[in-house]
Amino acid sequence: MNTFAALADDTRREIVTLVAKNGELTSTEISRNFKMSSPAISQHLKVLKEAKLLQMKKEAQKRIYSLDSSGINEMEDWLLDIKNLWNKRLDKLEKYLLKIKKEKGRD
Template structure:
């Protein structure tokens, strides 16, 4: 398998704040080309493009050619893995919140 064909872990992909912001921007739009994403960051097109590549490897972003530009779209489906992982701990936090409430009421 080529390095570029490897599937990247979704948790690794969302660990970076820049990539989380790219996900947010794409979530707010149908799709965006690189030149519309780049001004949101204090980095060049090449750096933003590298972040998009990592998101593509995690299947969080899809892209399509439209003439001379590439447009990017969010694929939120892999985020279900993150939601499932976090929901496992929801019971823990709910129990802790209930205990704190009981302590504060006493």
């Protein structure tokens, strides 16, 4: 699952925000913030891990989650590409409008 599809779900966005604010959280600490079963939260964590938005390390019986910069960077790169394409289109529009303004000034 890609990063944007993973974040299409409200709960998963909330989990990412929660982990971002706290740095590292165990799956139990994450579960305490939601009114759903631990297995349901585990499924969300699995999706976020597969999408490279969260990474998990094991310490004894604990699973500790933190942000995974690779998924965040992938989204950031895509957004920058879209922003650059949009800026190019706006630059072309500006040139066209200046050309029309200049032509009307000659009339």
